Amino acid sequence: MYSFLEQSSLILQEAGKVGQIDPNVMQLLEAPQRVISFRIPLKMDDGSFRVFDAHRVRYNDALGPTRDGTRISPELDLDEVKALALIMSVKHAAGKIPAGGGKGGIAADPKALSGREFEALCRGYMRHLHSSGSAYDVPGADVGTNLQTMSWMLDEFESIHNRHEPTAVNDKPPILGGTLGGYEATGSGVFEVFEEAAREIGLEIEGARVAIQGFGQVGAVAAQRFFAAGCKVIAISDSRGGVFSENGIDVPSLIEHKQTTGQVLGLEGTHGVTNEELIACDCDVLVPAALQGVITSDNAVHVKARLVVEAANAPTTMEADRILAEKGVTVVPDVLANAGSVHLCQMERTQGLYDNYWDEATINQFRRERLSGGFHAALNTAARYQVTSARIGAWINALKRMEEAIKMRGWC
Numbered sequence: 372m373y374s375f376l377e378q379s380s381l382i383l384q385e386a387g388k389v390g391q392i393d394p395n396v397m398q399l400l401e402a403p404q405r406v407i408s409f410r411i412p413l414k415m416d417d418g419s420f421r422v423f424d425a426h427r428v429r430y431n432d433a434l435g436p437t438r439d440g441t442r443i444s445p446e447l448d449l450d451e452v453k454a455l456a457l458i459m460s461v462k463h464a465a466g467k468i469p470a471g472g473g474k475g476g477i478a479a480d481p482k483a484l485s486g487r488e489f490e491a492l493c494r495g496y497m498r499h500l501h502s503s504g505s506a507y508d509v510p511g512a513d514v515g516t517n518l519q520t521m522s523w524m525l526d527e528f529e530s531i532h533n534r535h536e537p538t539a540v541n542d543k544p545p546i547l548g549g550t551l552g553g554y555e556a557t558g559s560g561v562f563e564v565f566e567e568a569a570r571e572i573g574l575e576i577e578g579a580r581v582a583i584q585g586f587g588q589v590g591a592v593a594a595q596r597f598f599a600a601g602c603k604v605i606a607i608s609d610s611r612g613g614v615f616s617e618n619g620i621d622v623p624s625l626i627e628h629k630q631t632t633g634q635v636l637g638l639e640g641t642h643g644v645t646n647e648e649l650i651a652c653d654c655d656v657l658v659p660a661a662l663q664g665v666i667t668s669d670n671a672v673h674v675k676a677r678l679v680v681e682a683a684n685a686p687t688t689m690e691a692d693r694i695l696a697e698k699g700v701t702v703v704p705d706v707l708a709n710a711g712s713v714h715l716c717q718m719e720r721t722q723g724l725y726d727n728y729w730d731e732a733t734i735n736q737f738r739r740e741r742l743s744g745g746f747h748a749a750l751n752t753a754a755r756y757q758v759t760s761a762r763i764g765a766w767i768n769a770l771k772r773m774e775e776a777i778k779m780r781g782w783c
């Protein structure tokens with residue numbers, strides 16, 4: 372089994388080969404342009420002292436300043452950050468966003484820190500990162516970070532540089548120069564790309580049977596959109612287990628149930644399922660919206676869905692991707708399906724630079740148009756290069772744009 376980084380590199384190589392990308396460009400793209408690893412010292416509440424490892428990877432900035440998330444998790448390692456930074460480069464380029472891919476993070480468990488310790492850690496990250504601001508590299512949120520952490524990071528940046536610069540950080544709240552629609556962007560986008568894909572394969576949206584793994588920010592918002600459109604959401608899971616109902620789950624009731632009990636298990640009218648059962652259940656649409664590497668060579672053979680919509684980053688391994696293709700399952704890849712957030716960050720930046728803020732309807736329309744454009748462009752490219760994979764189509768589109776920018780800059 373390939374590691375996350377190996378898998379991302381293999382997709383890169385395959386798209387480069389099929390898309391006939393210049394070997395010199397491929398040589399440049401086979402590893403990140405800049406990697407910084409640093410250590411954040413922290414005085415703990417009990418008087419002890421700890422040091423936290425942190426990283427920031429700027430994969431390639433030929434198309435514009437590097438941008439995107441900051442992951443704070445105990446298992447975080449540099450290879451994971453590199454893989455995510457590569458995926459972000461592709462996501463931006465495939466969506467025609469003038470940005471490079473960046474990713475960063477801290478190896479720490481936010482739940483094991485007090486409020487003061489966590490704030491000091493986030494501020495320490497920004498201080499030790501030595502960020503130069505919005506024209507260079509723009510950290511955003513990811514697993515373990517949110518509106519509050521991004522606000523602390525922005526405040527730290529602005530204090531160091533003695534100026535207001537809201538575009539130095541993404542995923543901040545509207546009151547500090549962020550954008551409306553941030554929470555819903557990815558989950559709603561997942562549903563909107565599903566709609567496009569369903570039309571392509573002739574799947575009726577009303578009554579479509581949907582199974583969703585993950586009921587957090589992305590999975591829960593997507594579930595509400597599927598439910599509101601008349602799909603039958605038959606299975607939903609979170610880290611504690613899943614629920615199933617042949618007649619369809621009442622998603623608003625599940626949201627309330629999760630708010631009260633902290634889990635999806637136990638919702639009236641449903642029975643419990645394991646994650647493996649959810650992946651193999653008799654549905655039309657499978658939406659992995661939790662973790663990477665969950666559809667593997669072991670369980671891909673059991674997938675019954677006609678359509679897999681990758682809401683999480685890299686949920687399908689390469690071997691599983693091949694098995695699904697052989698079975699005739701259509702996979703909408705992560706770089707298209709969950710790109711709602713990168714389009715939102717582009718809107719956040721544009722509004723911040725102009726100091727002029729848009730209403731939610733404008734934002735939603737922009738997101739929907741951009742997602743649809745990226746999806747169809749990937750399908751067209753896949754057809755042109757005679758491959759069935761929308762993933763390879765999207766990666767080729769991204770690589771072509773990076774190649775052009777790299778060559779125009781005279782880098783190779």
Ligand code: NAD
Nearest residue numbers: 557585586587588589590609610660661682683684709712
């Ligand atoms: P989140 O932390 O809000 O939710 C994650 C959900 O997954 C939770 O419900 C959690 O209980 C569940 N989960 C964890 N382990 C599980 C397991 N073993 N089985 C089933 N469920 C499990 O995170 P999120 O923001 O919803 O992100 C989900 C995925 O989408 C991640 O891969 C993330 O990288 C990706 N993503 C998120 C965004 C965004 O804007 N939030 C954008 C692009 C991609």
